[in-house]
Amino acid sequence: MNADTKKLISNQYGRVNAAPIERCRVNFCTDMEKSVLMSNFERRGWNQVGQDEEWNFYWASTQTCRNLFSVESGYRMNDNQMINHFPNHYELSRKDLLVKNIKRYRKELERESSPIAEKAEVILPGGQVANRYVHLDFIPVTFVLPADYNMFVEEYRKSPQSTWIMKPCGKSQGTGIFLINKLSKLKKWSREAKAPFHPQLSKESYVISRYIDNPLLIGGKKFDLRLYVLVTSFRPLKAYLFQLGFCRFCTVKYDTSVTELDNMYVHLTNVSVQKHGGDYNNIHGGKMSVENLRLFLEGTRGRAVTEKLFSAMQWLIVHSLKAVSSVMANDRHCFECYGYDIIIDDQLKPWLVEVNASPSLTSTTVNDRIMKYKLIDNMISVVLPPDGIPDVRWNKTPSPEALGNFDLLIDEELLEKEDVTCTGRTFKGHKSRN
Numbered sequence: 110m111n112a113d114t115k116k117l118i119s120n121q122y123g124r125v126n127a128a129p130i131e132r133c134r135v136n137f138c139t140d141m142e143k144s145v146l147m148s149n150f151e152r153r154g155w156n157q158v159g160q161d162e163e164w165n166f167y168w169a170s171t172q173t174c175r176n177l178f179s180v181e182s183g184y185r186m187n188d189n190q191m192i193n194h195f196p197n198h199y200e201l202s203r204k205d206l207l208v209k210n211i212k213r214y215r216k217e218l219e220r221e222s223s224p225i226a227e228k229a230e231v232i233l234p235g236g237q238v239a240n241r242y243v244h245l246d247f248i249p250v251t252f253v254l255p256a257d258y259n260m261f262v263e264e265y266r267k268s269p270q271s272t273w274i275m276k277p278c279g280k281s282q283g284t285g286i287f288l289i290n291k292l293s294k295l296k297k298w299s300r301e302a303k304a305p306f307h308p309q310l311s312k313e314s315y316v317i318s319r320y321i322d323n324p325l326l327i328g329g330k331k332f333d334l335r336l337y338v339l340v341t342s343f344r345p346l347k348a349y350l351f352q353l354g355f356c357r358f359c360t361v362k363y364d365t366s367v368t369e370l371d372n373m374y375v376h377l378t379n380v381s382v383q384k385h386g387g388d389y390n391n392i393h394g395g396k397m398s399v400e401n402l403r404l405f406l407e408g409t410r411g412r413a414v415t416e417k418l419f420s421a422m423q424w425l426i427v428h429s430l431k432a433v434s435s436v437m438a439n440d441r442h443c444f445e446c447y448g449y450d451i452i453i454d455d456q457l458k459p460w461l462v463e464v465n466a467s468p469s470l471t472s473t474t475v476n477d478r479i480m481k482y483k484l485i486d487n488m489i490s491v492v493l494p495p496d497g498i499p500d501v502r503w504n505k506t507p508s509p510e511a512l513g514n515f516d517l518l519i520d521e522e523l524l525e526k527e528d529v530t531c532t533g534r535t536f537k538g539h540k541s542r543n
């Protein structure tokens with residue numbers, strides 16, 4: 110390593126990496142020329158090549174990745190190639206499959222009489238009693254339509270005053286989502302939409318989930334969390350949580366009145382929805398850091414409950430990953446960064462809303478750009494071996510310095526080897542309950 114690669118590299122984004130950057134030649138390829146990506150690759154002195162050339166590191170869209178892994182492509186990766194998606198990431202990122210996998214995982218644990226699958230009776234808002242998982246009740250009750258229509262109706266009748274949210278499985282950014290508070294509305298929609306309830310006529314399926322109608326509000330506004338989770342292996346499971354997640358706020362005050370049911374500025378926290386609202390603020394972009402949320406909650410609710418909430422979020426992430434680990438194609442060339450959408454209710458219980466395999470890398474504010482730049486930078490450091498050259502034979506155990514703003518969530522290999530002495534506050538919640 111020569112002298113100038115040893116010093117800290119600072120640029121327009123500030124001092125971004127305490128570790129010296131190796132000026133090694135990595136050939137990267139991408140079909141998404143996002144500035145946070147390109148500036149990271151450039152700073153590392155990487156060389157851009159085309160898909161048909163000899164690349165080591167591919168940042169691809171999910172579609173390109175699927176094509177590459179398809180049988181027809183006949184492409185075989187060598188040991189020095191890495192790519193940013195697992196071929197069947199949709200097991201986690203499709204709304205219907207996520208629910209299906211979590212339901213299956215809970216059943217499996219129940220069959221094994223695992224204490225994690227313990228159940229207890231809870232009283233529903235309508236006064237009925239339901240049997241719910243104590244530790245694995247982290248997704249709102251959800252059904253896939255049209256397939257589970259009868260089951261949905263049965264559940265609906267238990268508490269007819271509840272609100273439900275309909276979401277198309279294959280869409281994102283709030284597209285096609287609506288709320289319903291009456292079965293008749295769903296029936297009307299089904300009649301008018303013609304195809305959706307006839308699987309032969311339409312590929313489009315929906316999930317219908319219990320609407321979390323008691324979200325935690327700050328300044329009277331609903332928000333959700335966007336957390337970034339990096340997975341470098343599913344078997345054994347190795348996952349990291351990025352500390353710099355953020356809250357995404359609605360631009361208007363939360364209001365549960367029926368007249369506001371169709372007002373998406375009240376109910377959907379997607380930036381892609383809120384930025385069209387008249388009250389959207391370009392400076393902070395309706396965002397607040399997770400660290401500020403933690404401070405706010407410590408100040409208003411106390412440290413203990415805040416700690417419990419953050420532990421519960423780590424627990425939820427780890428178990429959502431465990432739910433898919435057996436069905437994921439655990440290709441050694443792959444890593445993936447997931448965008449977790451989580452809603453916290455007013456009892457400080459976190460709910461998993463969905464997992465995105467291509468979280469947006471577009472920056473809406475200056476802070477956003479700095480954060481996303483770091484996300485990519487830290488991610489590359491975690492997934493590459495110490496010499497900076499992709500190599501699938503490496504044991505995927507990054508040094509503590511390589512983690513940057515990532516905290517280890519779980520490393521099953523380490524857990525197996527030793528009674529792990531995982532440091533970092535994010536690990537506590539998980540270990541104590543497992």
Ligand SMILES: Nc1ncnc2c1ncn2[C@@H]1O[C@H](COP(=O)(O)OP(=O)(O)O)[C@@H](O)[C@H]1O
Pocket residue numbers: 249274276280281282283284286318319320321322332333376377378379450452462463
């Ligand atoms: N069950 C729910 N309860 C309350 N709000 C929800 C629920 N599901 C989704 N939302 C809101 O709708 C937004 C979009 O839903 P999401 O499942 O993330 O779909 P998309 O792929 O369109 O982002 C979420 O960010 C959240 O604000």
Ligand SMILES: [Mg+2]
Pocket residue numbers: 282283379450463
């Ligand atoms: Mg979302």
